[in-house]
Amino acid sequence: MWKRFRSNMGAMIGVVLLIAVIVIALIAPLLFPDGPWQMVQRPFLAPFAVDGLPLGTDTLGRNVAAQLAYGAQVSLLVGLVSTLVALLIGVPLGALAGFYGGYADEGAMRFTEFFQTIPNFALAIVLVAIFEPTLFSITLAIAIVSWPPVARLVRAEVMSVRTREFVDAARLAGLSKPRILIQQVLPNTVSPIIVMASLMVATAILLESSLSFLGLGDPNAMSWGYMIGAARTVIRTSWWLSFFPGIAIVITVLALNLIGEGLNDAFNPHLSRKGKA
Amino acid sequence: MTIFAVIASRLSKAILTLLAIAILNFFLIHAAPGDPAVVLAGEAGAADEQMIEQLRERFGLDQPLYVQLGKYIAGIVQLDLGYSFRQGAPVAELIADRLPATLLLTMTAFVVSLAFGIAFGVAAAARVGKPSDTVLTTMALLFYATPLYWLALMAVLVFSVWFGWLPGFGYETVGANYTGFARVIDIAKHLVLPALTLGLFFTAVYMRMARASMLEVSQLDFVKTAKAKGLSDPVIRRRHILRNAILPVVTLAGLQAGQLVGGAVLTETVFAWPGIGRLMFESLAARDYNTILGVFLVSAAMVILFNIVTDIVYRIVDPRIGARS
Numbered sequence: 208m209w210k211r212f213r214s215n216m217g218a219m220i221g222v223v224l225l226i227a228v229i230v231i232a233l234i235a236p237l238l239f240p241d242g243p244w245q246m247v248q249r250p251f252l253a254p255f256a257v258d259g260l261p262l263g264t265d266t267l268g269r270n271v272a273a274q275l276a277y278g279a280q281v282s283l284l285v286g287l288v289s290t291l292v293a294l295l296i297g298v299p300l301g302a303l304a305g306f307y308g309g310y311a312d313e314g315a316m317r318f319t320e321f322f323q324t325i326p327n328f329a330l331a332i333v334l335v336a337i338f339e340p341t342l343f344s345i346t347l348a349i350a351i352v353s354w355p356p357v358a359r360l361v362r363a364e365v366m367s368v369r370t371r372e373f374v375d376a377a378r379l380a381g382l383s384k385p386r387i388l389i390q391q392v393l394p395n396t397v398s399p400i401i402v403m404a405s406l407m408v409a410t411a412i413l414l415e416s417s418l419s420f421l422g423l424g425d426p427n428a429m430s431w432g433y434m435i436g437a438a439r440t441v442i443r444t445s446w447w448l449s450f451f452p453g454i455a456i457v458i459t460v461l462a463l464n465l466i467g468e469g470l471n472d473a474f475n476p477h478l479s480r481k482g483k484a
Numbered sequence: 485m486t487i488f489a490v491i492a493s494r495l496s497k498a499i500l501t502l503l504a505i506a507i508l509n510f511f512l513i514h515a516a517p518g519d520p521a522v523v524l525a526g527e528a529g530a531a532d533e534q535m536i537e538q539l540r541e542r543f544g545l546d547q548p549l550y551v552q553l554g555k556y557i558a559g560i561v562q563l564d565l566g567y568s569f570r571q572g573a574p575v576a577e578l579i580a581d582r583l584p585a586t587l588l589l590t591m592t593a594f595v596v597s598l599a600f601g602i603a604f605g606v607a608a609a610a611r612v613g614k615p616s617d618t619v620l621t622t623m624a625l626l627f628y629a630t631p632l633y634w635l636a637l638m639a640v641l642v643f644s645v646w647f648g649w650l651p652g653f654g655y656e657t658v659g660a661n662y663t664g665f666a667r668v669i670d671i672a673k674h675l676v677l678p679a680l681t682l683g684l685f686f687t688a689v690y691m692r693m694a695r696a697s698m699l700e701v702s703q704l705d706f707v708k709t710a711k712a713k714g715l716s717d718p719v720i721r722r723r724h725i726l727r728n729a730i731l732p733v734v735t736l737a738g739l740q741a742g743q744l745v746g747g748a749v750l751t752e753t754v755f756a757w758p759g760i761g762r763l764m765f766e767s768l769a770a771r772d773y774n775t776i777l778g779v780f781l782v783s784a785a786m787v788i789l790f791n792i793v794t795d796i797v798y799r800i801v802d803p804r805i806g807a808r809s
Contacts, residue, residue, distance in 0.1 A: 324501050324791070326783050328746025329764075333509075333780045336768055337516045413631055417750055420633050421765055435634055439754070442637055443645050453634035461629035 211473040218469020224462035228455075232279035239273035243429040247273075251445050262451050265434070266441060271448065275455050278431040282459060285346050286412040290404055292350035293411075297357025298393075298400065304358070305365030306388045316362070319355045327352035331414060335423045342425045345418060349411050360403055364396035371395075398474040402467055409463035416456050431456050487799060494795065498788045503557070505784050509777045510556045514549070516773065535569070565778035570770040575778035579760055583782070585655055586759030588671075590748050590786075592679040597686035598737055602730060604687070605694025610721060612699060620691070627688040632747050636681040636754040643677060650676050655758050674755075682751040686737075686744065693736050697729040704728075731802050738794030742787045 212218055231238075241247070248257055250268040255261060262271035304315035334348035368374065369392060377391045416432030418424060424433040431452040438448030521539045540546060559566070565575035608620040627635075644652030651674050656662070662670045701707065702725050710720045749761035756762065760779045767775040 321501060321504055324742070324784065324788060325505060326742035326745045326780075326787050328743070328749065329780050329783050332749065332764065332768070333512065333776055336771070336776055337512050337773065339517065409629070413629075416631055417633060420631070420750070421753065422768060432631075435631075435637065439637060442641055446641050449634065449637050449641075453631060453638070456631050456634065457626070457629050460631075461626065464625060464629055 208473050211476060212469050215469040215472060217465045218472075221462040221465025221469060224458055225466060228279050228459050228462065229283065231276050232283050235273070235276035235280060238276055239270065241270075241273070243274040243277040244269060245273075251441070253445075254447050263445075263447055265448055266437060266445075271434075271451060274429050274434055275431070275451060277429040278434065278452065278455065279459070281342070281425075281428045281430040282412045282415060282456070285342065285349065285415040286408040286463075289346045289349035289353065289411045289415075290407045292346065293354040293357055293407060294400070294404060296350065297354035298361050300354075301358035301361030302365050302388060302393060302396075305362035306369060306384075306392065308366075312362070315358065319358045322352070323355045325352075328414065328417065331418060332421065332423065335418055340418070340423045340425055342428055345415060345423070345425060348418075349414050352414070353407055353411060357400070357403060357407075360399060361396055364399055365392055368392045368395045398470075402471045402474060405463055405467035405470060409460045409467065412456065412460055412463070487796065490799065491792070491796065494792045498785075498792065501788060502781070502785055505781055506557055506560045507553065509781060510553050512777065513773065560781070565781065566774035568767070568772050568775045570767070570772040571775070575775050578763060578775060579778055579782050582758055582760045582763050585757060586745075586748055586752070586761060587786075588675065589678055589682065589751065589757060589759055590744050592675060593682040593686065593747075593751075594737075594741075594744055596679060597683035598690055598734070600683070601687045601690025601737075602694045602733060605691040605696075605733070606698055606721070606726060606729075608691065609695045609698035609702070610717075612695075621695070624688040624691045627684050628692070630685070632681065632685050633750040633754050635684060636678070636751055639677050639681050640754065650674075652677055653756050674757075678751050678755040678757050681754075682744070682747050685747065686740065689740065690733060690737055693733045694729065697732050698725055701725045701729040731798065734794065734801075735798055738791055738798075741790040741794075745783045745787055 236242075246268040247270045248260060248264045248268050250264055250266050252260060252264040252268075254263045254271075256263060260270055260272065262275065265271055265274065300315050300319070304312040331348045331352045334351060335344050338344040338348075365388075374387060374391055377387045382390070415424075416430065416435070419430045419432030420436040420439075422436060424430045424436075434452040435449045438445065438452075442449055521536045563576050565579070567573075568575050568578055571578055604620055604624070608617045611617045640652035643649050651657070655674055656667065656670045657674075660670065698721075707720060707724055710724050715724075745761075748759060749764055751757065752759045752761035753765040760782060764776055764779040767773075767779070
């Protein structure tokens, strides 16, 4: 499987890009010990206008390069944690619905359908606006709008695995139902969950940046969306202030999508040959 | 089931869903940090003591929770979405004023992205593995990863600021007082950039779906039969594969309606497009929770209605669906 993943050029480009973003996020405090909020020069400096400020300064004279590096921390953190929380909600719900069926399934699916009907970005806006924008509320809001597809996926996978022979064997061996679910069924649903999770991190990063673009970012955390939102009004004169953070988002999200697709192709080689998206 | 039975069952389900969202809204107001009366009045300063007292009485905030919930729901059933103290108008009125602009934007973006998405998807599938397929799929991948609001800003920068081809701001030329056909043209010009940027992301989504669907259908046996009959590839593609591949794309596109409405908030914000998304953005800064929740409810209603319409269209186009259920 790793061989197939490695031979996928898109996926490898994704891995390289993602590692670059992670490294920048990790060494941000070393590269820019003053942090992203410090005023370093006069405002609106163009890229390369002054040595040591390759991307120029923003409306308040802050170092754009430093802001980008610290923004990577926030994007990756929110993307990762919100996806984990979404998995924590979606996997158990989907597993119980798919494994037990009947009323449990009916109820869980109604609940999931309800959340799928609600426009998810609008719900995220409402949640963050009401509970005040903090990294905690943003992460939670993104998780709350992202779990339904996980629940549906896990349910479908569990339903198909449940009927396999090794599950019957486990039942005959006298394993209890919860043990069969956790030890026999769930491990066999991991690969599609991993694929979905990697794509969810990408979506979560886009969601976080959209929220902070609208002014719903954590006021204590520098984020790419906030940078674009703050530079929106000066786009006519200082285009680079909105340009670079956008590129950073595109690179990160693209990397994650490439990795997700590479994983998908590696797990399902017969599908990838057909070129299924 | 007949079409009417389907509509009836979908509508009753829709009403239940909207009711559930209204209840969710109610609990969100109460879960918000601070006094619900102040939350309803919006940011402190907009409301004085007396007004808050009035609100408390009107919504029965001194009464048990279920009585309050009953009053709130009764209000919503009568299309009373509360009052925006910030804007000095009932929320329902504010939304009704802004709704046409949003409908125009989202519908245009939907049609444009579906048309382009299917066209590109079909083109890519026909040349699968060739350079043009690679170019198209790479473009789709790129737009799929691009934040909508950023793309919108860059479009304003390039086409409005640098080239000056198209207006990048507003719904029509302020003060021009165009009437009749000239006004339609003016609005259409203002619509181009918002609709295209909102549509590009979805074009990428639909293109990927269309391509996958085309490739999947082209593996089926009836396509082999058509080939064996000696039909040419373009004919098979157009008359056999496309017709079968397009339906799932349209259904999936219908399910994306929620995202389209969410995207409208961002697009309208960038282009100062006077729709409900822009209204929501303005209300965020003012902490006008009544309006935010009202827009939320209405946008959910829009999505549900849209899903029902696509479902019905789908059933009419493909009678097999009705027969199966």
